[in-house]
Every structure is written in structure tokens, then in C-alpha cells.
Amino acid sequence: WSAQRMPLVEDRVRNRLGQLSRRLGDADWLDGAFSAGDLMMVSVLLRLKASGMLDDYPNLSAYVARGEARPAYKRAFDAQLAVNTGKQPTG
Numbered sequence: 001w002s003a004q005r006m007p008l009v010e011d012r013v014r015n016r017l018g019q020l021s022r023r024l025g026d027a028d029w030l031d032g033a034f035s036a037g038d039l040m041m042v043s044v045l046l047r048l049k050a051s052g053m054l055d056d057y058p059n060l061s062a063y064v065a066r067g068e069a070r071p072a073y074k075r076a077f078d079a080q081l082a083v084n085t086g087k088q089p090t091g
Helices: 002-024 036-049 058-069 071-085
Strands: none
Touching: 002 036, 002 058, 036 058, 036 071, 058 071
């Protein structure tokens, strides 16, 4: 059943990515300055990175790269990784 369902799921995801891409446009962040919303959205979009779906949306790929490069993102990611692994953050 999943083989039949996946095209529909992928179509819906691409539809939402298109909406997000249009909303972001040429801006660096979703609401002007970097915010918790960007932190959360970058985390969501990272899950799609390996699928190649983001390749069709250059502005979203660049958005994810900007988010990952921010020190605040790195700190938050390290802190969450520590929770998941039981290891202390490195930074």
C-alpha cells in the first residue's frame, strides 16, 4: 500500500514546499530577523535534505544552509543531540 500512497504524499510535500518557497522569496528569514520559527523550520527541512526534494527549491536550500551556519542553531542542535545521546554538548 505504501508504494501506491507515496506519490500522493510526495505531491503534498512538494505543494507545501512550493508555498514555503514563495513565502520566503528572496528573504533570508521567514519574518525578517532570525527567529525561533526559522530554527524550527530549518530543523523540519533538514529531514527532507537527503530526499533531494529541496534541490527543486534553491531558496529553501540556501535558507537551510544559512540556518545551519548560525551559532544559535549549532548550540540548539548540540543541546538536543546531548539530550538524545546522553553526551555533553561540545560547544
